[in-house]
Amino acid sequence: MRKFVVLFAVLALTSLVGCVTINVYFPEAAAQKAADQFIGSVIDQGTAAQKNGAPAAQDAQKPAEGGPSASVIDLLIPAAYAAGTPDLRIHTPTIDAIHARMSKRFRESLQALLDEGAVGFTQDGLVAVRDLSAAPLAQRAGVKSTVAAENADRNQLYAEIAKANGHPDWQSQVRETFARLWIERAHAGWYYRDSAGGWKRK
Structure with missing residues (x-):
């Protein structure tokens, strides 16, 4: 009888997981x-580092490792759904390496x-050359390579975040979310492209 009850509970939980993940x-x-x-x-710590003359700190809010052993229901039902308010994973060795490169590039040249x-920022979560003549003459030769390196990291970032969360199909939605937030977090005076493709200044 006890085995039957345990088997029934496992089958019921498996069925529940199926409903959750459909x-x-x-x-x-x-x-x-x-x-x-x-x-x-990237932006705020990079700006603070430039003002203080110190390197920006890497984001320390990484998910805790270890912890108490999971219960049967924790193993069967993803923690994101059990919590009710899912978090998007943005810390893996690859993502952290991208973050470090982007932060360094922001401090040294992009800002x-x-x-x-x-x-300026674009609607697809990248950066683009708006006016090469606006850069000091000594920096102009490196502008295109800076933009290319930044865009390579951003493209990889969006793909890696989707992959780290088990949904490579989320890449375009991750990109859209980041694109919107890059523009929202832009400082006054920075440029961005609007939905019509024109440059606007914040």
């Missing part, structure tokens, strides 16, 4: 939170190009 919707609120955290750590108006 429709896995993109967690927009969690994506916004993750994008805001990532972008803020100055944004401040000068030589470069």
